[in-house]
Amino acid sequence: xxxxxxxxxxxxxxxxxxxxxxxxxxxxxxxxxxxxxxxxxxxxxxxxxxxxxxxxxxxxxxxxxxxxxxxxxxxxxxxxxxxxxxxxxxxxxxxxxxxxxxxxxxxxxxxxxxxxxxxxxxxxxxxxxxxxxxxxxxxx
Numbered sequence: 001x002x003x004x005x006x007x008x009x010x011x012x013x014x015x016x017x018x019x020x021x022x023x024x025x026x027x028x029x030x031x032x033x034x035x036x037x038x039x040x041x042x043x044x045x046x047x048x049x050x051x052x053x054x055x056x057x058x059x060x061x062x063x064x065x066x067x068x069x070x071x072x073x074x075x076x077x078x079x080x081x082x083x084x085x086x087x088x089x090x091x092x093x094x095x096x097x098x099x100x101x102x103x104x105x106x107x108x109x110x111x112x113x114x115x116x117x118x119x120x121x122x123x124x125x126x127x128x129x130x131x132x133x134x135x136x137x138x139x140x
Contacts, residue, residue, distance in 0.1 A: 047078040054084035063088045063097060067104065076108045079121045086122070090129045098131045 041049070050070050057063045067085055070077050077085075082101060089098035102119070109115045119126075119133065126132070 043075065043078070046073070046075070047081050050077065050081045051084040054081070054088040057088045057092070060092045060094050060097065063092055063094070067097070067101065071104045071108065076105065076114075079118060082118065082122060083125050086125055086129055086131060090131070095131070098129065099134055099137070102131075102133045 053066050085101050105118050106115050
């Protein structure tokens with residue numbers, strides 16, 4: 001009896017394999033990568049994308065996620081992006097994040113003159129929103 005079962009199993013198995021091979025694949029694998037979608041992005045497109053992102057950010061998590069993504073790129077965000085990020089941080093009522101935007105800028109620029117240029121250009125926005133830099137807050 002067991003020999004008969006074994007032979008019937010062996011005979012049935014190739015048919016199952018053939019049937020599986022004959023059926024077409026229903027899914028086509030796609031490659032998803034966040035870097036692929038923005039690989040050819042210009043600086044102006046990058047700036048427009050992040051300005052729009054920060055203008056639409058509704059909560060603190062979105063603002064901080066956007067800042068993390070923005071500062072992860074190998075470039076310094078434009079003053080327009082920084083202004084949108086500051087306004088978003090103040091809109092969600094998080095002063096600390098607004099101050100940390102300037103800390104991120106200070107780390108990204110190449111020298112103190114560039115950082116000072118950002119501070120000078122964003123001074124009206126800083127005064128309007130009441131955002132101080134870390135250096136202003138912790139004067140020794």
